[in-house]
Amino acid sequence: MVQRGGGFRRKTRGKLRKNVKDKGKISIRNYLQSFEKGDRVCFVAEPTIQKGMHFPRFNGRNGIVEKKVGGCYEVIVREGNMHKKVVVHPVHLRRAQ
Numbered sequence: 001m002v003q004r005g006g007g008f009r010r011k012t013r014g015k016l017r018k019n020v021k022d023k024g025k026i027s028i029r030n031y032l033q034s035f036e037k038g039d040r041v042c043f044v045a046e047p048t049i050q051k052g053m054h055f056p057r058f059n060g061r062n063g064i065v066e067k068k069v070g071g072c073y074e075v076i077v078r079e080g081n082m083h084k085k086v087v088v089h090p091v092h093l094r095r096a097q
Contacts, residue, residue: 012056016047031091035073039065040096043075043088052089062096 009016026048035041043058052072063075063086072089 009056015056015059016045018047026091033090033093035065035090035093035095037065037067041065041073041075041093042096043077043086043092044094046091049089049091052087053092054086054088058086 026046030046031049040062041064042062043054043060045053045056045059058077061077063077066074066076066085068074069087072087073093075086075088075093077084077086
């Protein structure tokens with residue numbers, strides 16, 4: 001029997017697509033932004049950079065920055081009754097309003 005391909009970006013054609021107006025080089029400001037412990041952030045995937053990308057299930061969710069891990073941040077997200085820790089590069093994060 002044939003197994004289906006179940007890669008990281010499976011079924012994310014619309015979710016991980018850039019708007020036509022936003023295509024091109026990314027801003028270096030987004031790549032080098034910094035956060036403090038306790039900041040509320042929103043997961044917004046930058047499809048041109050796969051390094052440090054969160055799992056697509058968390059796209060559009062909010063979380064709280066726990067600590068810095070290397071060049072990335074550990075963010076706590078609530079999913080149902082559980083709290084999950086996600087390590088994300090800052091290019092995939094935005095400050096939540």
